[in-house]
Amino acid sequence: MVDSISKSGGSPITKRPGDDTISRLQGGQPAQTVVSGAPSEDTASLSAAAQQLPAELKGSAPIDLPIVTRLQEAIASGDYPIDLDAITESLFQSYMELNS
Template structure:
C-alpha cells in the first residue's frame, strides 16, 4: 500500500455495526408537498430538452481526439509530469476535505 492510501485507511474510524444505534441525525425528511413535486417535474422536462439539444450539436473536435489517441497509443504524447502530479494532489486534497 502506498503512503497516501495507508494514511487514508488508517485514519478511518472503526465502528462496530452491532453496537450502533440509529440517531436523530439518521432520520430522512420526506417532502409531501405537491408544489415541490410539480416544480421537479418542470425541471426534469427542461433537463430532457437541454440534453436533446446538446446531443444534436457535437462540440467535440473528433479529428483532434483521434490524433491525441494515436499519440498516446504510440507513446509520443507529451506529458508534463509536474502538472499531472499537481492536479492529482489537488484532487486528493479536495476529496480529503
C-alpha cells in the first residue's frame, strides 16, 4: 500500500518570498503557493472490458500446474539447463536499451 504524500515524511514545497522564477518564465505575476494539510482520496475503477472478464480470470492468473511441477522437479534435481550465454546476451541488450 502506498502512503499519501502528506504522510510520507517529506517536507512540503513552499515558495520563498521574492522567488518568482516560475512566474517570470510564464510571463505573469508572481504565483502564490497554497499547501493544504488535508490528504486527497485516491479512487480506482475498472473499465467495462475488465468487468466482463471470464470467471476463471477474475480470481487469479491462469497457471499451468503440470508445467510448474515439472520445472520445480527439474530445478530441485539439478536437471534444469541454464544457458549462460543467452542470459548474458539478454541482460546486455536490456542494458543497452536503457542507456540509449
